[in-house]
Amino acid sequence: VDPSPILETIAASGLRVTGPRRTVAVLVASQDGHFTAADLVAEAAARRLRVGRATIFRTLDALAAVGAVERIDLPSGEHAYVLCRPDDHHHHVVCASCGRTREVDDGRMADVLAEIERLTGYRIDSHRIELYGTCPVCRRRATRRTRRVGHTGQAAGTAS
Amino acid sequence: VDPSPILETIAASGLRVTGPRRTVAVLVASQDGHFTAADLVAEAAARRLRVGRATIFRTLDALAAVGAVERIDLPSGEHAYVLCRPDDHHHHVVCASCGRTREVDDGRMADVLAEIERLTGYRIDSHRIELYGTCPVCRRRATRRTRRVGHTGQAAGTAS
DNA sequence: ATTTTTGCAAACCTTTTGCATGGAA
DNA sequence: TTCCATGCAAAAGGTTTGCAAAAAT
Numbered sequence: 001v002d003p004s005p006i007l008e009t010i011a012a013s014g015l016r017v018t019g020p021r022r023t024v025a026v027l028v029a030s031q032d033g034h035f036t037a038a039d040l041v042a043e044a045a046a047r048r049l050r051v052g053r054a055t056i057f058r059t060l061d062a063l064a065a066v067g068a069v070e071r072i073d074l075p076s077g078e079h080a081y082v083l084c085r086p087d088d089h090h091h092h093v094v095c096a097s098c099g100r101t102r103e104v105d106d107g108r109m110a111d112v113l114a115e116i117e118r119l120t121g122y123r124i125d126s127h128r129i130e131l132y133g134t135c136p137v138c139r140r141r142a143t144r145r146t147r148r149v150g151h152t153g154q155a156a157g158t159a160s
Numbered sequence: 161v162d163p164s165p166i167l168e169t170i171a172a173s174g175l176r177v178t179g180p181r182r183t184v185a186v187l188v189a190s191q192d193g194h195f196t197a198a199d200l201v202a203e204a205a206a207r208r209l210r211v212g213r214a215t216i217f218r219t220l221d222a223l224a225a226v227g228a229v230e231r232i233d234l235p236s237g238e239h240a241y242v243l244c245r246p247d248d249h250h251h252h253v254v255c256a257s258c259g260r261t262r263e264v265d266d267g268r269m270a271d272v273l274a275e276i277e278r279l280t281g282y283r284i285d286s287h288r289i290e291l292y293g294t295c296p297v298c299r300r301r302a303t304r305r306t307r308r309v310g311h312t313g314q315a316a317g318t319a320s
Numbered sequence: 321a322t323t324t325t326t327g328c329a330a331a332c333c334t335t336t337t338g339c340a341t342g343g344a345a
Numbered sequence: 346t347t348c349c350a351t352g353c354a355a356a357a358g359g360t361t362t363g364c365a366a367a368a369a370t
Contacts, residue, residue, distance in 0.1 A: 095282065112269055
């Protein structure tokens with residue numbers, strides 16, 4: 001994918017567009033699905049792109065702050081990131097099998113939240129909604145395998 | 161609060177009810193709002209209850225596995241736990257100011273998820289939904305303070 | 321010029337693990 | 346008596362930080 005939008009977001013936020021940040025943007029743009037800071041460190045090493053580990057962490061923080069990526073927590077508790085469009089409000093569905101994510105928009109979620117505010121008296125300032133499942137591709141694969149060997153697939157962990 | 165339900169859940173799950181686990185149950189039951197493993201370690205030390213750090217981590221894992229507590233991730237990325245009724249499906253609203261949590265039930269969330277499955281083709285196996293906001297008590301406090309000094313309160317971070 | 325950013329390495333924090341001992345069922 | 350659970354201390358991760366040098370505006 002093209003890293004330019006990430007760099008534009010950085011520039012638009014008044015942050016400096018530096019060499020290392022370009023590198024991180026390229027790495028982020030080339031991920032497909034979610035990725036951890038460690039993934040980027042490893043891939044930078046593999047591609048012989050020299051960026052300090054601290055810079056990767058700091059850049060990911062900055063990107064999350066400006067909305068170019070979102071920090072998510074996998075059911076395992078690992079911290080991961082996903083690339084996303086900065087603008088509108090959305091959530092991610094994460095495939096437990098291949099890690100690919102897909103954005104879904106807020107939809108009627110807002111109504112549900114409004115009702116919860118009414119019921120509890122809390123003012124809800126922010127929320128974190130992460131959905132885990134199996135994407136169509138992996139599902140098809142799993143089905144095929146099931147037919148052959150009776151493999152039942154896997155269920156992800158947390159269901160809060 | 162009363163730690164007995166926690167111990168009963170442990171027993172009902174075929175785990176052993178041991179001294180250290182009783183201690184952890186008491187600590188958990190006395191938390192109000194969310195708490196981290198470190199909180200329990202600190203409080204155990206303060207109350208001069210001798211439990212190994214590893215045991216606290218292991219017991220929290222076990223409690224989460226049997227549904228006596230739920231592991232959540234705060235907007236800051238910290239791992240925390242909240243006490244909860246094991247049985248039915250629910251979510252937590254966490255007060256960003258005082259940390260108190262309140263359970264809300266699934267409600268129409270299930271419908272929303274079903275629609276998302278339809279739209280994306282993903283099969284959703286599990287989800288993690290955490291809501292952050294301000295509870296009625298803190299909200300009142302914040303308002304009072306605002307009137308006096310123009311304090312604007314705080315917004316939590318992540319809004320996925 | 322000025323201010324931000326980087327890289328490195330060390331520091332920090334949280335969580336896990338090996339293993340011998342102790343305790344529940 | 347037989348496993349399961351504990352404690353300790355060490356190890357393992359993951360993330361942050363201080364600081365001098367380098368780069369961006």
